[in-house]
Amino acid sequence: MQFRVIAKDKTTAARTGEIVTARGRIRTPVFMPVATRGAVRALTVRDVDELAFDIILSNTYHLYLRPGVEVLKQAGGLHNFMKFSGPILTDSGGFQVFSLSEFCRVLDDGVEFRSHVDGSLHRFTPESVLDIQRVIGSDIMMVLDQCTDYPVDEKQAREAVERTVRWARDSFRHWQENFDTEAQALFAIVQGSVYGGLRRECCDRLRELPFPGYAVGGLSVGEPKELYREIAGLTLSRLPDDRPRYMMGVGSPMEILHAIRCGTDMFDSVMPTRIARNGTLFTSGGRVNIKSSAVESDSGPLDPGCGCYVCRSFTKSYLRHLYRAGEISALIYNTYHNLYFMNTFMNEIRESIAGGRFAEAYNKWDAVYGNGDI
Amino acid sequence: MQFRVIAKDKTTAARTGEIVTARGRIRTPVFMPVATRGAVRALTVRDVDELAFDIILSNTYHLYLRPGVEVLKQAGGLHNFMKFSGPILTDSGGFQVFSLSEFCRVLDDGVEFRSHVDGSLHRFTPESVLDIQRVIGSDIMMVLDQCTDYPVDEKQAREAVERTVRWARDSFRHWQENFDTEAQALFAIVQGSVYGGLRRECCDRLRELPFPGYAVGGLSVGEPKELYREIAGLTLSRLPDDRPRYMMGVGSPMEILHAIRCGTDMFDSVMPTRIARNGTLFTSGGRVNIKSSAVESDSGPLDPGCGCYVCRSFTKSYLRHLYRAGEISALIYNTYHNLYFMNTFMNEIRESIAGGRFAEAYNKWDAVYGNGDI
Numbered sequence: 054m055q056f057r058v059i060a061k062d063k064t065t066a067a068r069t070g071e072i073v074t075a076r077g078r079i080r081t082p083v084f085m086p087v088a089t090r091g092a093v094r095a096l097t098v099r100d101v102d103e104l105a106f107d108i109i110l111s112n113t114y115h116l117y118l119r120p121g122v123e124v125l126k127q128a129g130g131l132h133n134f135m136k137f138s139g140p141i142l143t144d145s146g147g148f149q150v151f152s153l154s155e156f157c158r159v160l161d162d163g164v165e166f167r168s169h170v171d172g173s174l175h176r177f178t179p180e181s182v183l184d185i186q187r188v189i190g191s192d193i194m195m196v197l198d199q200c201t202d203y204p205v206d207e208k209q210a211r212e213a214v215e216r217t218v219r220w221a222r223d224s225f226r227h228w229q230e231n232f233d234t235e236a237q238a239l240f241a242i243v244q245g246s247v248y249g250g251l252r253r254e255c256c257d258r259l260r261e262l263p264f265p266g267y268a269v270g271g272l273s274v275g276e277p278k279e280l281y282r283e284i285a286g287l288t289l290s291r292l293p294d295d296r297p298r299y300m301m302g303v304g305s306p307m308e309i310l311h312a313i314r315c316g317t318d319m320f321d322s323v324m325p326t327r328i329a330r331n332g333t334l335f336t337s338g339g340r341v342n343i344k345s346s347a348v349e350s351d352s353g354p355l356d357p358g359c360g361c362y363v364c365r366s367f368t369k370s371y372l373r374h375l376y377r378a379g380e381i382s383a384l385i386y387n388t389y390h391n392l393y394f395m396n397t398f399m400n401e402i403r404e405s406i407a408g409g410r411f412a413e414a415y416n417k418w419d420a421v422y423g424n425g426d427i
Numbered sequence: 428m429q430f431r432v433i434a435k436d437k438t439t440a441a442r443t444g445e446i447v448t449a450r451g452r453i454r455t456p457v458f459m460p461v462a463t464r465g466a467v468r469a470l471t472v473r474d475v476d477e478l479a480f481d482i483i484l485s486n487t488y489h490l491y492l493r494p495g496v497e498v499l500k501q502a503g504g505l506h507n508f509m510k511f512s513g514p515i516l517t518d519s520g521g522f523q524v525f526s527l528s529e530f531c532r533v534l535d536d537g538v539e540f541r542s543h544v545d546g547s548l549h550r551f552t553p554e555s556v557l558d559i560q561r562v563i564g565s566d567i568m569m570v571l572d573q574c575t576d577y578p579v580d581e582k583q584a585r586e587a588v589e590r591t592v593r594w595a596r597d598s599f600r601h602w603q604e605n606f607d608t609e610a611q612a613l614f615a616i617v618q619g620s621v622y623g624g625l626r627r628e629c630c631d632r633l634r635e636l637p638f639p640g641y642a643v644g645g646l647s648v649g650e651p652k653e654l655y656r657e658i659a660g661l662t663l664s665r666l667p668d669d670r671p672r673y674m675m676g677v678g679s680p681m682e683i684l685h686a687i688r689c690g691t692d693m694f695d696s697v698m699p700t701r702i703a704r705n706g707t708l709f710t711s712g713g714r715v716n717i718k719s720s721a722v723e724s725d726s727g728p729l730d731p732g733c734g735c736y737v738c739r740s741f742t743k744s745y746l747r748h749l750y751r752a753g754e755i756s757a758l759i760y761n762t763y764h765n766l767y768f769m770n771t772f773m774n775e776i777r778e779s780i781a782g783g784r785f786a787e788a789y790n791k792w793d794a795v796y797g798n799g800d801i
Binding site for chain 2: 090091092093094095096097098099115119120123124127128134135136349350352362366367368370371373374375377378380381382384385386
C-alpha cells in the first residue's frame with residue numbers, strides 16, 4: 054500500500070491524495086460504505102459496483118461469527134465470496150466486541166466475549182483478529198483495540214490506552230513476521246476517550262511503530278458535539294502527515310467536512326444507509342423526509358441536481374408511496390440514492406481541495422447541513 | 428388488443444400464441460409477476476425490465492387505497508408512476524375486498540368495505556373499479572366479481588355467480604360506452620366455486636358478451652388439489668377458443684403445466700416471489716432450501732443450468748450466508764432468481780408447444796416437480 058498527498062488546502066489541514074493498493078486506487082478523502090456482513094444493506098453487489106466507491110468496509114467480528122472462518126477460507130476470501138473486486142478494509146472487531154456482545158471480559162492478551170448471535174464463547178487476541186483478516190483477504194486490516202464507552206473516567210480510559218498500545222505492538226510484530234505486508238496493510242487505532250492528554254500520548258506511542266495508517270477510534274460514541282470536535286482535532290493533528298488518517302464511524306456531511314479540515318483522509322459510517330432505510334434522504338438542498346405528506350403529490354425528482362438512477366427515474370411521490378406501502382424497493386432506492394450522494398459529495402470535496410476551493414465548498418455545505426444534527 | 432393462437436398441441440388443449448397490445452406483444456402461455464402496489468416486491472424496476480417479462484400485474488384495490496386515485500391521476504397513470512413501459516394487467520379488487528377487508532358487505536350494485544390499512548369505508552361498483560383502472564392506465568382490466576371462499580355451499584355459490592354475471596354485464600356496458608376499448612381491454616371472470624354445473628353456467632352466460640378475454644377466479648383458495656384440477660379443467664374447456672384464458676392466482680410449475688394442458692394462456696401468482704423471500708428457490712433440478720446447512724460450504728451456483736445474474740455470480744454458500752444474516756440482498760437475489768426461473772420455464776413450455784414437444788416437456792418437469800406441493 055502506498056499513500057501520497059497530491060494537494061493541500063492553504064488555510065486548513067485538509068488534503069487530497071491517493072492510496073494505491075493491489076486491488077485499486079483509493080482517492081482521498083474517501084467515504085467507505087459499510088458491508089458489515091459481506092453485503093451493503095439493501096443493495097446488490099452490482100449496485101455497489103455501479104456506485105463506484107473506491108473502497109468498501111466489512112467487519113471481522115460479524116464475518117467471524119457468520120459465515121465463519123472455514124466458509125470464508127473455502128470461498129477464497131471475502132472478495133470472491135461477495136464478488137467485489139475493489140479494495141476492502143476490515144475493522145478488527147474490537148468495537149463490536151465491546152458494543153454488541155452479551156458478555157465481554159478484557160484480558161491482558163485479548164478479549165473474551167459471547168456471540169450476540171448464539172451466546173457462544175469466543176476469544177479475540179491481537180494476533181487472532183489479524184489471522185481472521187488474512188482469511189478474509191482484507192486489503193487494509195485494523196488492529197484489535199479496546200474501545201471505551203462515553204462517558205468513562207480517566208483511569209479506565211488510561212487502562213484502555215495502555216492495552217490498546219500494547220496490543221498494537223503485538224499486532225505490528227505479528228503482521229511483520231507473518232504477513233505479506235504489501236498486500237495487506239495494517240492500521241493502528243488511537244483511543245483515549247475525551248481526554249486530550251491521553252489522546253496525545255496514545256498517538257505518540259503508536260507513532261513509534263511505522264504503521265501504514267492511523268485511525269481515530271472511540272469517538273462518535275455519544276459525547277457532545279463540541280467535545281467530539283475538540284478531541285478529533287487535537288488527535289488528528291498529532292498523527293503523522295505522511296500516513297492516511299482514518300476517522301472511524303463518522304459519516305454525516307458536516308462531521309466529515311470538519312474532520313477533513315483537520316486532515317482526515319478516510320471515513321466509514323452506516324449512517325447514510327441507516328437513515329435511508331428510515332426515509333431520510335440527503336440532497337444538495339438538505340435532508341428530505343420522504344415519508345412526509347408534503348411530497349405526496351410531488352412529481353419532481355428527489356434532487357434535481359442528482360444524476361443517480363433513482364433521481365433520474367422516479368418522482369418523490371412514487372418514493373413516498375413505496376416507503377409508506379412498506380415496499381422493499383423503497384429501501385433499495387433510498388439506500389442507492391444516499392450512497393450516490395455520499396460519493397458525489399466526496400468527489401466534490403476532493404476536487405475543491407485540489408482546486409484551492411475547499412473553504413468555498415465547506416461554506417456551501419455548511420449553509421445546507423450546518424444546522425442539523427446529521 | 429388482439430389475440431391469436433400460433434400453435435396447438437396435438438393431444439391436449441395446450442396452445443401457444445400472442446396477445447398484441449399497444450404497449451407490446453405478450454407471448455402466451457405467459458406468467459405475470461405481481462407488482463401489487465406498483466412494485467414487484469424486493470426488485471427495482473430495472474431488475475424487472477431486465478427479467479423481460481412480457482406483462483406484469485398490479486392491483487386496483489391496493490393502488491386505490493395507496494397511493495390513491497388522485498396521486499395516480501397526477502402521475503399520469505401507473506406506467507409513468509413506476510416507470511414500467513410494458514403491458515400491465517390489473518385485477519379489479521374483487522378478490523382483495525373479499526379476502527383482505529376488515530369488513531365487507533355485498534350489495535346488489537357493488538360492495539362496501541373497510542380498508543385493511545386504516546379502516547375507512549369505501550364502495551366499489553362494477554363501474555367504479557373500471558374508472559379506477561382507467562386512471563391506472565391498465566392495458567388489461569378485470570371486471571368486479573364476487574369471489575367465494577372455500578368451502579361455500581351451493582346456494583351461496585349460485586348467488587355469487589348471479590351477482591358476478593350481472594356485474595360483468597354492467598362492466599361490459601360501461602366499458603363499451605366510456606372506454607377506448609382497443610387501448611384498455613376488459614376480461615370477465617368465471618366464478619362458481621367447486622360446483623361444476625355452476626361453473627359451466629357461469630361460462631355460458633359470460634360468453635354471451637364478447638369479452639376480449641376470460642379468467643377463472645375463485646380457485647386455488649384452499650380446495651383439495653384434485654378438486655381444483657377437475658373444476659379448472661371443466662371451466663377452461665367451456666371458455667371460447669379464440670380468446671385468452673387466464674387462470675388467476677396459480678403459479679406453481681405443475682399447476683401451471685396442468686392448466687396449460689387444459690388450454691390456459693395466462694397466469695399470475697405471488698408464490699414464486701413469496702417462497703423466494705422464505706428461502707425456497709426453484710431450480711431445474713427441483714426446489715432448493717437455501718437456509719439448509721447442507722449448502723453451508725457449497726461453492727457451486729444455485730442452478731448450474733441457470734443464466735441469471737445470481738447464478739452467474741454467487742455460490743449457494745454466499746446466498747445461504749446472506750439469508751441467515753437477514754440481509755435484504757438475500758430477498759433481492761432470491762426473488763430475482765425465482766422470477767428468472769419462471770420466465771425461462773414459460774419460454775421452454777411455449778417453445779415445446781410450438782415445436783410439438785409439449786408432452787415431453789410436461790413429463791420432464793413432472794419428474795422434477797410432480798411430487799411437491801409447490
